[in-house]
Amino acid sequence: MRDEKGNGLFDPYETEQQEWKKQQVKERSKQLLTIISPILILLIWEICSRTGILDIRFFPPPSAIVSTFFELATNGLLWTHVSVSLYRIAAGFLLGVIPGIVIGLLMGLYAPIRHFISPIVMALMPIPTLALLPIIIIFFGIGDFSKIVTIAGSVFFPVVINTVAGVLNIEKVHLDVAKNYGASPKDFFFKIAFPGALPVMLEGIQMGQAIALLTIVAAEMMGATSGIGYLIWTSYKAFMLKEMFVGLILISFFGFLFSLLLRGLQKKIVPWR
Amino acid sequence: MSNEVKISIEDLTKVFYKKNNSVTAFKNVSLEVKEGEFVCLVGPSGCGKTTLLRILAGLEHPSSGQFSISADSDFRPLQSMVFQEKGVIPWLTVEENVAFGLNMRHLPKEFIRKQTDIYLKKVGLRNFSKLYPNELSGGMKQRISIARAFANDPEILLMDEPFAALDEQNKFILQEELLSIWSETKKTVLFITHSIDEALLLSDRIVLMSAHPGKIVHEIKVPIPRPRTMEQVRANAEMAEQFITIWNHLQQEVQRSRG
Numbered sequence: 001m002r003d004e005k006g007n008g009l010f011d012p013y014e015t016e017q018q019e020w021k022k023q024q025v026k027e028r029s030k031q032l033l034t035i036i037s038p039i040l041i042l043l044i045w046e047i048c049s050r051t052g053i054l055d056i057r058f059f060p061p062p063s064a065i066v067s068t069f070f071e072l073a074t075n076g077l078l079w080t081h082v083s084v085s086l087y088r089i090a091a092g093f094l095l096g097v098i099p100g101i102v103i104g105l106l107m108g109l110y111a112p113i114r115h116f117i118s119p120i121v122m123a124l125m126p127i128p129t130l131a132l133l134p135i136i137i138i139f140f141g142i143g144d145f146s147k148i149v150t151i152a153g154s155v156f157f158p159v160v161i162n163t164v165a166g167v168l169n170i171e172k173v174h175l176d177v178a179k180n181y182g183a184s185p186k187d188f189f190f191k192i193a194f195p196g197a198l199p200v201m202l203e204g205i206q207m208g209q210a211i212a213l214l215t216i217v218a219a220e221m222m223g224a225t226s227g228i229g230y231l232i233w234t235s236y237k238a239f240m241l242k243e244m245f246v247g248l249i250l251i252s253f254f255g256f257l258f259s260l261l262l263r264g265l266q267k268k269i270v271p272w273r
Numbered sequence: 274m275s276n277e278v279k280i281s282i283e284d285l286t287k288v289f290y291k292k293n294n295s296v297t298a299f300k301n302v303s304l305e306v307k308e309g310e311f312v313c314l315v316g317p318s319g320c321g322k323t324t325l326l327r328i329l330a331g332l333e334h335p336s337s338g339q340f341s342i343s344a345d346s347d348f349r350p351l352q353s354m355v356f357q358e359k360g361v362i363p364w365l366t367v368e369e370n371v372a373f374g375l376n377m378r379h380l381p382k383e384f385i386r387k388q389t390d391i392y393l394k395k396v397g398l399r400n401f402s403k404l405y406p407n408e409l410s411g412g413m414k415q416r417i418s419i420a421r422a423f424a425n426d427p428e429i430l431l432m433d434e435p436f437a438a439l440d441e442q443n444k445f446i447l448q449e450e451l452l453s454i455w456s457e458t459k460k461t462v463l464f465i466t467h468s469i470d471e472a473l474l475l476s477d478r479i480v481l482m483s484a485h486p487g488k489i490v491h492e493i494k495v496p497i498p499r500p501r502t503m504e505q506v507r508a509n510a511e512m513a514e515q516f517i518t519i520w521n522h523l524q525q526e527v528q529r530s531r532g
Contacts, residue, residue, distance in 0.1 A: 173359045180330050180354045181374040181425065191376075195364040272364045272405040 060242045065249065068242040078231075082250065085216055085227040088144055089254075092151025093212050097205055099152075100159030104201070107160070108167020109193050121160060129153035130218050137223050147219045147227070154215040155208035162204025166197030199273060202266050209258045217251055278343065279461040280306040280329070280429055285338035287324050298324040299487030301338070304480060306429075311455065311462045313472035313479050315519065317527050321487030322465045326431050329463065330354045344428050350378065353427040358438035361406040361417045368393065368402040370417045374425030392420040395454055412443035416450070423454055432464040436471065445503055448474055456500055469519050473497075474506045481519060483526045491522050 042062045048054040049061035060068075072078040107114040129136075129150050136153075140146035170192070178192045220229025228247050235243035282305070287298040299321030306312050314322045327333045329340060330352060342351045353374055361370050369376070372389040393399045396416040406414050415435055422430055435451075436444045448471060455462065466472055472479045473495055481491040493515060497506060506512050 171359055173356055174362050176327075176330075176332050177354075177356060177360055177362060177373070178377075179332060180352075180356075181377045181421075182350060183377045187377055191365075192362075198364070270364075272407055 057239075058241060060245065065242050065245045069246045069249075072243065072246060078246070081226055081228050081231045081247075084144070085220065085229070086254070088147045088220075088227065089151060089212050089216050091144075092148040092216070093155055093209065095148060095152035096155030096212075097159050097208060100156045100204070100208070101163050101201060104160040104163025105167060105189065105193055105197065108164045108197060109189065114164065118164075121157065125157045125161075129215060130222070133219060133222055142223045142225070147216065147224065150219045151212050151215050154211045158207040158211065159201070159204040162207070163197055163201045166200030166204075167193050169200055170196035199270050202262070202270065206259070206262050209262060210255060213251055213255050213258070275308040277308040278305050279308040279310070280304070280340070280342050280463060282325075282329075282340040283338055285325070285328065285335050285340060287321060287328065287333070288336045297486035299482070302487065302489055304489065306461055306463060308461055309459045310478065311464065311476045313464045313466055313476035314482060315466060315469060315472045315479055315523070316482030316487065317484050317523060318467065319487075320482040320484040320526075322482055323433055325487070326354070326433050326463065326465055329429075330431050342429055346428075350374070350425060350427045352429045352431055353422040353425040355415075355418050355422045355430065355432040355435045357434050358411060358414065361414045361421075363406055366403055366405055367398055367409070367417055370406065371398075371402075371420045371424050373421055374427075378425075388424050388426075392424040395423075395457075396420045396450065410443075411439055412447060415439065415447055419447075419451060419454070423458060423460070427460075429461040429463065432462060434465050434467070437466070437468075444471075449503060451475070452499075452501060469516055469523070470506075472519075473512055473515060474501060474503060479519065481522050483529075490526070491519075493519065 045054070045059065046061045046063060049056050049059050049064075069078075103117065107117055132153070133146075133150055136146050136149050140149055174192060174196060178188055183192065216227065217229035217232065220227035221233040224230045228250055232244050232247035232251075235241070235247065283303055285302045286300050289296045289298060302321075302325060304312075314325070316322050324333060328335050329342070344351060362373065365373065368389060371392055372385050375385040375388060390399070393402055396419060398413065398416055398420065401409060401413065406417060409417075418435060422432075436447055439447065452475065464472075464475060466475075476495055479493045479495060480489055481493070482488065483490045495512075495515070497509060497512065
C-alpha cells in the first residue's frame with residue numbers, strides 16, 4: 001500500500017521494530033506469570049482461611065505460618081532441625097551420587113560389568129528404600145547414619161541408571177577418535193567417558209536431589225528425634241498445624257533452592273552445551 | 274614422493290558375519306601407497322572404502338589378508354585419522370581437540386603447547402582456541418579435525434570423507450587449505466571420497482573401487498603439477514577427460530549394483 005506521495009505506508013524497519021516490541025512484552029508477561037502463580041495461590045489461601053471458607057484449624061493462613069516461622073526461628077529450635085536435615089541430605093546425597101557415578105561409568109564402559117550388575121540394579125530399584133528402613137535401623141541404629149544410608153540408597157539408582165545411559169549415549173565416533181589417537185584406559189575413562197556421560201548423568205543427579213528430599217522427610221517421620229521430617233510429624237501429632245506447615249514449606253523451599261543450584265552448576269560444568 | 278612403499282595392503286578381505294547372511298564389504302584388495310603420495314579412494318557407497326580405512330586406522334580387524342605401514346621414526350604414531358563431520362569432541366575446547374593426540378601420548382607440556390599453536394595458526398583457528406566446537410561452523414570443526422591429525426605428526430594420514438558434510442564453497446576453501454598444509458609436510462595420505470572433483474584436485478593417484486563386494490577396478494594417475502588450485506584443475510582439458518573416464522567407471526558400477 002502506498003500513500004499519495006508514493007511512500008510505502010509501512011516502513012519495514014518500523015514494522016519489525018513493532019513486532020520485536022510485541023515479542024518483548026510477551027516474554028516479560030511470561031516471566032510475570034511465573035512469579036504471579038505462587039503468589040496468587042498464597043493469596044487465595046489467605047483469603048479463604050480468613051473468611052472461613054477453609055477451616056482455619058487445618059489450613060492456617062499463610063501470614064500466620066510466616067509469623068510462626070519467625071517464632072521458631074528466633075527460639076533457635078528450627079535451625080537445629082534444619083541443619084540436622086541438611087547434613088543428612090548432603091551426606092546421603094554424596095554417599096549415593098559418588099558410587100552411582102563410579103559404578104555407572106564402569107557399567108557403561110565394560111559390557112561384562114554391565115551385564116553382571118544390571119539385573120541386581122533392576123531387582124533392587126523397585127523396592128522403596130523407605131520400606132527397608134526397619135532393616136536399615138536394625139543395622140545402623142536410629143541416629144544420623146541410618147537416615148544417610150536411606151537417602152544414599154534412594155539417590156543411587158537414578159544416578160547409576162542415568163550414568164550408564166550417558167556413557168552408552170556417547171557418539172560412537174568419539175570413541176573411535178579416542179581409540180585412533182591411542183587413549184589409555186585411564187584417559188578413556190576421564191577424558192571421554194566421564195565428560196561424555198556428564199549431561200545425562202546430571203539429569204540423574206537432579207532427580208536424585210528431588211528424591212533425597214522426599215526420602216529425608218519420610219525417614220525422619222518414621223524413626224528420628226530431630227530434623228524437618230520430625231518437626232512435621234510431631235507438630236502434626238500435637239495438632240500444631242502452623243508448625244507443620246512451616247516444615248512443609250521449608251522442604252519446598254530447599255527443593256526449589258537445590259534445583260536452582262544444580263541448574264547453575266550444570267551451566268558451569270557442562271559449558272560446551 | 275619417494276619410491277619407498279609406505280602403506281602396503283595385501284589381499285585384504287572383510288566380511289561382516291551375521292546370522293544367516295554375511296556381507297562381504299570388500300574382497301582381495303591389494304594396494305601400495307608410496308612415501309609422500311596422496312591417494313584418493315573413490316567409489317560408490319557400499320564399496321567398503323570406509324571399512325578399509327577403518328582397518329588401517331586400527332578400528333576394525335580384517336577377516337583375512339594383511340597390511341603394513343612402514344615407520345621411519347619410533348617417536349611418531351603410525352597413523353592418525355581425520356573423521357567425518359562429527360569427529361571433533363564437543364567437551365574439549367578447540368585447543369584441547371587439536372592437542373588431543375599429543376595429550377593421549379603424554380608428551381611434554383611445552384612441546385604440546387608449541388605444536389598445537391603451530392597447527393592452530395595454520396588452520397586459522399588461533400583466535401578461537403578457547404571456544405567449544407559447538408560455537409563454530411561445520412567448516413571450522415573440520416579444520417580442527419585436520420589440525421588434530423597433522424599436529425599428531427603420524428607416519429600416515431587417513432581421511433574419511435572429511436568434507437562430505439560441508440557446503441560447496443566451504444568445501445573448496447578447505448580443500449585448498451588441506452593442500453597447502455599437506456604440501457608443507459608431504460605426509461602420505463589415504464583419502465576417501467565419493468567426489469570425483471575432490472579426488473582430481475587433491476590426489477597424485479586415484480583408486481576406483483566397485484561395490485558388492487568392494488574391489489579395486491581402476492587406477493588413474495593425476496599428472497597436474499603442484500601446487501594446484503581449483504581453477505587450474507577445472508580449466509585443464511585433460512582433467513575434464515579424466516573426469517569422464519572416472520565417471521564412466523563409477524556409473525557402470527552404480528548401474529550394476531542397482532540392477
